Amino acid sequence: MYDAQRDACLAAAQAGGKVLLGHFRRLDPATITEKTKNDVVSIADREAEAAIRAELDFRFPQYGFLGEEGGASGDVERRWIVDPLDGTLNFVQGFPHWCVSVALWDADGAVVGCILDPLRNDTFLAVRGKGATWNGQPMRVSQQPGLDGAFLATGFAFQLGERWPMFNAALGRVFPRAKGIRRAGSAALDLAHVACGIFDGYFELGLKPWDIAAGALLVQESGGVITDWEGGQGWFESGNLVVGTPSVARDLLGSLKG
Template sequence: MQGSANLNLMKKAARKVGRALVKDFREVENLQVSSKGPGDFVTRADREAEKALREALLGDRPTYGFLGEESRETEGVDPTRRWIVDPLDGTTNFLHGLPHWAVSIALEHKGEIIAGVIFDAAKDEMFWAEKGSGAWMNESRLRVSGRRAMHESIFATGVPHSGKGTLPASLQDFARLSPVCAGVRSWGSAALNMAYVAAGRFDGYWERGVQPWDIAAGLVLVREAGGMVSAIREGDDPLVKGSIVCANDPLFEGFRRVIRGE
């Protein structure tokens, strides 16, 4: 599956930046035992990664807009197309030497995400999707899981730290969901949570207080893998309201009702 010119540009940029981050990741592991600590180093690595993505994507598509986690939004000459980028999703994992983080790139056209790439460089897993062309991991076609019962299913989320206002609601979500499912996982990367739903590794994912760059690429991945995606509140746009719930079709409504407390 070759993909469009835009998708190939996204994959090439993600792979280049991901490989550079792998080298930085090895250095972070060394810094864990040093007196200096890895914090400042990771901040620089994150910013350099976004700079490299900006140069690669806008270098080939200079009229597109650009929204990244580490820099201000750039409005494009073409108002209908925008790159949405998280250069290092899972920064805390990266900082602690945990090999679960990713480069995430999405392409938005007229308010809709039409292509997405999530590159787990530490594991060399490239998740990618384009509207109408399915979802893939490397060269393997992806499908969401086939489980139909909540009590057999594993769900993923992000656990907010104490400073986030979403903590009380998230703890209530846990209290409602945990008794009716097979388990809840929090692995520290929203992008990979959605990629894993697309791959059938997780049966569903929800989170409150997410940013557009956290979930943009995952939206098209899950949908192209046959899954359902919405904001937690009916009628909201996940990219605008910053909440998300996704799962396969048989589980989706029941899962969303539990998260809503209905």
């Protein structure tokens, strides 16, 4: 079940990745614009999304589509949710940490998801109820038993705005307990790296559906836990995520709530 959707998801991510590799560190500054202050978009984002959508429309024209650049269209019950370039600022600056995220969602949540890191040739793929793989091999979250000594990821975008004090206070409570905290600038890759055991946990506020649609399934199918900052299941709607191994997520949630 879902083999064709999985294959389409992977093929679409690869099509987007090919476009992005052709632009990386070759962008004409004239093709980079600001959507809002400090929130940039480039010709690479748009061309990658077009390539991804063409692949998906060819294989599953009956499904809807939600992309970061092109918005929503078609069926809302079964639709692809796509970030053609997660980590756009990194990409524009030439910082080698960005990815493609493609997922299919239905009324019950994520069905298939793929996160592709073209620079490292890393492919993270999951199917609902069938587990997740990293470059074709089964993957699981780490065995880290709790927050003390955990290796964590986080993010804080310019758009945090008035939520910065809340985030900063939470960070201050988590920092003394973690072995290390990294802020690399791609939420989708952070989620993939929790799913495969590189990171033990992750927390962030204010993410968008395309940031998390594929990564959430990777984490869940790898044995990880996702909640919102109140410990509930409103994380997809709010974009406020607490993620990790069961023990790390539990401890992390307690620290974030104070």
